[in-house]
Amino acid sequence: MDQSDVTWNHLQILRDKAPLIHNITNYVVMNNTANALLALGASPVMAHAKEEVADMVSIASALVINIGTLSPGWVEAMETAMHAAGKKGIPVVLDPVGAGATPYRTETVKALMQKNPPDIIRGNASEIGALYSAENRTRGVDSTQDSQAALDPARFLAREYEAVVVVSGSTDYIVTDHNVSTVQNGSELMGKVTGMGCTATAVVAAFAAVIENQEKAALTAMSVMGIAGEIAALKSSGPGTLQLHFLDVLYNLDEKDLKQKLKSENNHA
């Protein structure tokens, strides 16, 4: 199978299995994330009480941890959930939103990773860079660095945590300790919609839930995100209409459109 067959095959598996994805994520994007997972064919659940996160993990197929609006009570629940997911053996996908913007974020996400190493980390170049070195303070959740520049930090994190690291940008990089794949799909307009990165993280988790090879799952996920965004942008007159077209496209994405648009490269292959 060539890459486009693999990607289409992955999407069919996801739609067929409809995995339950447990999200502990930020307030800003909960609604978008849930809708994107539904449109994709997965089943979202949001739960953050430390009283129930382990039980929720026990019925879920992947766990998303997103620190976009973190606070101590939530961090405690994240830790509990990550631990339970690790014991159960389901993939944990971490989104270090705004890492580097404040010491609290940077330190919290580092501590979470050290206690329970995630399977996949997805962030923009600033965030991935901040996890590598806390020296570079960023402007919050925006990416102010090129994603290329985050390749060294990504490789470091990939080795350190035995994780797949996804660096989002105009080119997306999927990085392991020995390989770098790229996705060239997407649209600049996606950066004008809040939470598109967080949605990408949830989409990565949905594929990771059903595709055993986490690197391939991440590559497919970023391709599907980018292609859906690209097609949606063509139909949109701004970031408002993009949001809804994105969900419609994700829901309707067919083999022809997906294969025609795909611009990913697996350097390993």
Next chain:
Amino acid sequence: MDQSDVTWNHLQILRDKAPLIHNITNYVVMNNTANALLALGASPVMAHAKEEVADMVSIASALVINIGTLSPGWVEAMETAMHAAGKKGIPVVLDPVGAGATPYRTETVKALMQKNPPDIIRGNASEIGALYSAENRTRGVDSTQDSQAALDPARFLAREYEAVVVVSGSTDYIVTDHNVSTVQNGSELMGKVTGMGCTATAVVAAFAAVIENQEKAALTAMSVMGIAGEIAALKSSGPGTLQLHFLDVLYNLDEKDLKQKLKSENNHA
């Protein structure tokens, strides 16, 4: 008046009275819920601090309790608000989101109901079933059972709490201890938008605020939800566009469309 006259009459009363609906609901759907209430002609307010919920209840015409993203602090406020609403005599509508998915949810919602019995309970078949017996664990907020299968649990709850119980599904059932009404409106696409069930609960509360007969209020509410969703689905190419068309249709719903589409049956009548 036949059923379609009753339904249209109820909608006019609601638009005329514009009742204030106090929502203690989950993070995922707060925005949708508020927008749906506004589009319907009601006035939403969200407040969850135990310092103010009783005061907010004192100016509200109905209270929505939705446990979708519960945690102990919020549960405490829910209890306070439900108690205040009971004393004041305004309808309390409970949405047991995800009941059955974790013991914490199931136990919490049962405890809330036992302390302050709600006037109306709205959930999908899994959730209603879980309140009847904690044996059957569900896959989170999705309904994996047919709503018909929840009729026995619904009747039990209706008797136990002297409540009207609404079971949502492709057919909606409005259940009391002596009667079952049905609504056949709606669209499958509504299940691909997060929080449509939570919106239904808020719409039920809005009608319950202005129509004394809570069973009839629930029947009208589920009809209006279903009809709006049905018309909106015809204009939509997926779950993204459905969301906004749903709000537009709710806002513009007129006598002709409502009466033409109505497929409800009051078995009692």
Next chain:
Amino acid sequence: MDQSDVTWNHLQILRDKAPLIHNITNYVVMNNTANALLALGASPVMAHAKEEVADMVSIASALVINIGTLSPGWVEAMETAMHAAGKKGIPVVLDPVGAGATPYRTETVKALMQKNPPDIIRGNASEIGALYSAENRTRGVDSTQDSQAALDPARFLAREYEAVVVVSGSTDYIVTDHNVSTVQNGSELMGKVTGMGCTATAVVAAFAAVIENQEKAALTAMSVMGIAGEIAALKSSGPGTLQLHFLDVLYNLDEKDLKQKLKSENNHA
């Protein structure tokens, strides 16, 4: 420069500087607020943990404090952030959502203002009135009074806190201790979308971040809000479509449309 040149010039400066706006706001509107700031050309960040708000303020150009879904933990963080913003000298814009609806809201917002006076206060007539006198209890977040009626309270607050006070309504008033400007733009349909007032507050903060004269910044902000809403309403069939057209229009707003639609009057000029 006439007023329309000033307004266009302000918008260009904002888009050029893309200021980082730190929002401690309510759950209902976080997503809308972030999207409106992005569409406008600013950069939003949401952070509420007391562990990080001062650090976030240190990299931000303005701070939004919105009490729409307040609770004690958040109020503590608001106070910390407002104090840090005051020390740093960046504008603080306060939105007293629902002030007057409950004693807790009214007292909390008064205490926040007294400890750290905001630079700009934006609310509807009910809310502004409630800050003046706690006698008049309101129906939650709706404005039930004409904005004209809030001019005396607004002048009082402007003097008391040396602040610019914006009273939103069919006419918007921008009030200082010696001046009243007005904006006649906007559409009634905007009142049927939740959080449009909260969005206005964030837009005010974005302009206040880049325009030194806070009164002029507020006047431009309310003009841009109103014009974008007005144009969007013409393209919309209800509150659902209005939301997305509003973001698209904000994103694409050009000199011709802005100047053609502008109906503001600076009585001071």
